[in-house]
Amino acid sequence: GEDVEQSLFLSVREGDSSVINCTYTDSSSTYLYWYKQEPGAGLQLLTYIFSNMDMKQDQRLTVLLNKKDKHLSLRIADTQTGDSAIYFCAVLDGNNNDMRFGAGTRLTVKP
Amino acid sequence: DAGVIQSPRHEVTEMGQEVTLRCKPISGHDYLFWYRQTMMRGLELLIYFNNNVPIDDSGMPEDRFSAKMPNASFSTLKIQPSEPRDSAVYFCASSSRGTGVYNEQFFGPGTRLTVL
Numbered sequence: 001g002e003d004v005e006q007s008l009f010l011s012v013r014e015g016d017s018s019v020i021n022c023t024y025t026d027s028s029s030t031y032l033y034w035y036k037q038e039p040g041a042g043l044q045l046l047t048y049i050f051s052n053m054d055m056k057q058d059q060r061l062t063v064l065l066n067k068k069d070k071h072l073s074l075r076i077a078d079t080q081t082g083d084s085a086i087y088f089c090a091v092l093d094g095n096n097n098d099m100r101f102g103a104g105t106r107l108t109v110k111p
Numbered sequence: 112d113a114g115v116i117q118s119p120r121h122e123v124t125e126m127g128q129e130v131t132l133r134c135k136p137i138s139g140h141d142y143l144f145w146y147r148q149t150m151m152r153g154l155e156l157l158i159y160f161n162n163n164v165p166i167d168d169s170g171m172p173e174d175r176f177s178a179k180m181p182n183a184s185f186s187t188l189k190i191q192p193s194e195p196r197d198s199a200v201y202f203c204a205s206s207s208r209g210t211g212v213y214n215e216q217f218f219g220p221g222t223r224l225t226v227l
Contacts, residue, residue: 008153031213040220041221042115042202042204042219042220042221043154043216043218045216048212048215090216092213098167099214099216100156101146101154101156102154103152103153104148104153104154
């Protein structure tokens with residue numbers, strides 16, 4: 001099955017850029033997602049990218065996909081204290097259509 | 112739709128007691144997932160159902176855990192007997208592959224379980 005790996009913690013200063021990284025094992029992955037979890041709440045879809053794309057930008061968010069290295073990243077420009085949350089990488093396994101989540105990266109933004 | 116509904120939101124119990132967590136998925140969704148989240152291990156998939164049938168329960172920690180989905184609008188996750196190491200936030204999520212962002216999962220607010 002698919003393995004999705006993320007580091008558990010990231011700390012940045014307000015105004016800096018945050019880069020959250022994710023690696024996966026299944027080369028047949030078709031869709032890749034980033035979910036955000038606010039404190040005390042469930043996960044919500046933040047953005048996604050198709051596997052035939054290298055990059056997707058949405059306001060302060062930039063998703064980069066390196067299929068060769070099976071590496072996905074989420075960049076948040078001008079990080080704000082309100083961006084403090086847990087960010088989950090998720091990958092759709094192209095073989096069985098199952099979605100696998102990483103363990104989540106807890107982003108802490110310091111003023 | 113009200114989204115995925117979970118109950119209770121908080122549960123405090125003593126070791127050895129039976130705990131039942133409940134979930135109502137979004138109407139029309141045919142997939143239902145149970146996850147567990149802890150600080151040390153992050154988010155873990157426990158089991159998921161398709162059209163009320165369990166498809167993959169390889170994430171269920173041990174025989175003390177069981178999950179059922181008697182109909183399309185209700186699922187339970189039961190822990191019997193509960194242990195302190197079961198303390199976590201348990202999430203239910205549902206999805207429908209035919210609508211919206213492909214395979215997007217919609218999460219409930221979670222049940223915070225504390226076993227003393």
